[in-house]
Amino acid sequence: MNIGTVIQSGIKEIGAHWFRSALTMFGVICGVASLVTMASFVKGKENLLRESLAQTGGLEKITLESEDDLPDYQKHLEGEAKGVTLKDVYALQNGAPLVHTVTPIVNKRYPRVSRRGKGTRVSSLLGTWPSAVELLEHEIEHGRMFNMMEDHLGNNVCVIGTEVRNSLFGEYDEQGQPINPVGEKILINYLPFTIVGMFKEYMSDEDRKKKNEAIARGETISRRNPFSRFRGGDRNARRTQYIYYQKNSTVMVPLNTLVSKLDSSYETGSAMDRKLSEVTMKIHDVSLMSPSLQQVRNVVMRTHKGLEDFEFETQEEFADDINLAIHNERVSGMFIAGICLLVGGIGIVNIMLSSISERVREIGIRKSIGATTLDIFTQIITESVVLAMAGGILGLIVSPILVNTLAGFAEDTTPPVMTSMAMMVAFGFSVLTGSLAGLFPAIKAAKLDPIQALRYD
Amino acid sequence: MALLELRDIHKTYHLGGETIRALDGVTLDIDPGEFISIIGPSGSGKSTLMHILGCLDSPTSGTLKLDGTMIHDASARQLATIRNKKIGFVFQFFNLLPKLTVRQNVELPMVYSGASNKERRERAMDALRLVNMEDRSKHRPSQLSGGQQQRTAIARALVNDPRIIFADEPTGNLDSNTGEMILQMFDKLQQEGRTVMLVTHDPEIAAVTPRRIEIRDGKIANEIDPKLAGDAPRFEQVSSREAETTP
Ligand SMILES: Nc1ncnc2c1ncn2[C@@H]1O[C@H](COP(=O)(O)OP(=O)(O)O)[C@@H](O)[C@H]1O
Ligand SMILES: [Mg+2]
Secondary structure: OOHHHHHHHHHHHHHHOHHHHHHHHHHHHHHHHHHHHHHHHHHHHHHHHHHHHHHOOOOOEEEEEEOOOOOHHHHHHHHHOOOOOHHHHHHHHHHOOOEEEEEEEEEEEOOEEEEOOEEEEOOEEEEEOOOHHHHOOOOEEEEOOOOHHHHHHOOOEEEEOHHHHHHHHOOEOOOOOEOOOOOOEEEEOOEEEEEEEEEOOOOOHHHHHHHHHHHHOOOOOOOOOOOOOOOOOOHHHHHHHHHHHHHHOOEEEEHHHHHHHHOOOOOOOOHHHOOOOEEEEEEOOHHHHHHHHHHHHHHHHHHOOOOOOEEEEEOHHHHHHHHHHHHHHHHHHHHHHHHHHHHHHHHHHHHHHHHHHHOHHHHHHHHHOOOOHHHHHHHHHHHHHHHHHHHHHHHHHHHHHHHHHHHHHOOOOOOOOOOHHHHHHHHHHHHHHHHHHHHHHHHHHHHOOHHHHHHOO | OOOEEEEEEEEEEEEOOEEEEEEEEEEEEEOOOOEEEEEOOOOOOHHHHHHHHOOOOOOOEEEEEEOOEEHHHOOHHHHHHHHHHHEEEEOOOOOOOOOOOHHHHHHHHHHHHOOOHHHHHHHHHHHHHHOOOHHHOOOOHHHOOHHHHHHHHHHHHHOOOOOEEEEEOOOOOOOHHHHHHHHHHHHHHHHOOOEEEEEEOOHHHHOOOOEEEEEEOOEEEEEEOOOOOOOHHHHHHHHHHHHHHOO
């Protein structure tokens, strides 16, 4: 018996009881739609979290920080502890080939930045080297990064993020063009600085899309860009929004300038011995994380003469957090979708069983004219699979509507991302449900004794 | 060689501790081209015998050889193929599939034997022409009279050109004129060289066939075979009395 004929008659059988079939399909539709919806939201979240990991330097970034609390056996040497210094930076540049872009950073919290009496506090002011641009995944939109010469001379130059520009200059000029603040003077903690560069505006693809649409509609004259603001919504979404906001609020000045002119807490003395907030670097190969950390540790132990007044921070924890969050959401989503499909499957079993008991005579007739057990089995299982597949297709049609509706209801959650992979998997599950659900009725039908079936009056 | 060779067939059913001997030692040979009727009162085992002959049912003991094949050794799959290719059934209640058209019903045996769409259509129309139903090919069984339904069923039984056609009370649900026409159709088929077996409780119907086998309580009680010297009068007597007592 050829499979085309079987599928055709399966479709006909379903069509003959279309209302009953539609009710039966409902469970599968729900299952497939919820699977796709769940996967889309989780994928959206995952993309955003991974994006924010990349925005903060990626997994390759490792940070060496000063640690005031020494291990117990070194407590008596606390007076000797100088923390992380430029000595470490030079030592690492020469002695740790597994890392690159070793960059010193002094982080000054909540400095006041102002211009013509209009001021704001940015979350952090970084005194660093030009390599910080590459290290912290920045891109210059206007002007340039300061250079090592300016660091050497301790010049009052700075590079700012777009949020700082927005606060001090506004985002757009009277013509609706974005303002380029390069060359302007601002005050940082009441000291004049010249802006030599501005970073590009960082935001998620989704926000960029929304913003471009808003611009296309002509809504350009807003003092602040509402899309890069840190908004409500779920925890992970907030976290990501916050990362963009923070990145856009950056102010960078040369390390030397910050240390010598802006930070009163720094004692005089050898520049080499000045305590840094952190030394940040990248490793060449993420798979060599632990040997790289070991190498850095060996080098730093030598410059610190064995004093453990430093510690490492990697982004692995963040990455683990991401994986765990995604895993948890996936499991709970799969659970719900699985239950829907189970209910759908039971519906199919039910309808197929009642269908074959209505068709005992038909099965007997088919057997009497030469249908084999396998033919009958194939017929019933095909009907069941066709039913489930129809449900699956309808589910796939419904799911974008469901995803968009839900995304509309919860404006502040991460935007869902529908993938063809998720749709294929969901459809595959519907087919699987259909085959499993059809199994028992098909075996039952195939086993029917033709004589009994024909006697059935 | 006989087309069908039945040797000491027994079929017993067990119903709540009671043993029912539906067939109790039947031995029978059927030659190609024969026109036979199985006659006997209701419950005598006629249908059971026909089911076993038609490879729909298997005996409790005894052997059946069809066209040289020992049916005892055949797998369920082989039995299905035998039913499909070598046997045609016609039933009292027509047993057409109500959702299919007349032509699709007739095509059904070829669906399982794997003929192409075109061949199926052509052969179905040929078979319908044989029973004068070609102009009704697009109708559904519910739109047909009993006689037309039975003719469709005959076309379906013929379509794979079987070695033997079994008809279980084929006129049982028809008025006498229509029944007469159906019987004439079987007669014509037999004259064209086919082997036909009628199963009936009605001696008038059995009278159509040259060879008659009477079953009582699962045994062959009497047999008229034109090949042998027969005693027709006694047979007629017995069965007409019997016929009055059966519904
Ligand atoms: N599945 C079954 N279970 C029990 N008894 C059966 C079954 N099928 C047939 N019989 C019995 O076998 C006997 C012969 O039945 P059947 O061949 O249908 O008779 P007929 O066709 O001559 O009327 C009857 O007594 C009937 O009740
Ligand atoms: Mg009977």
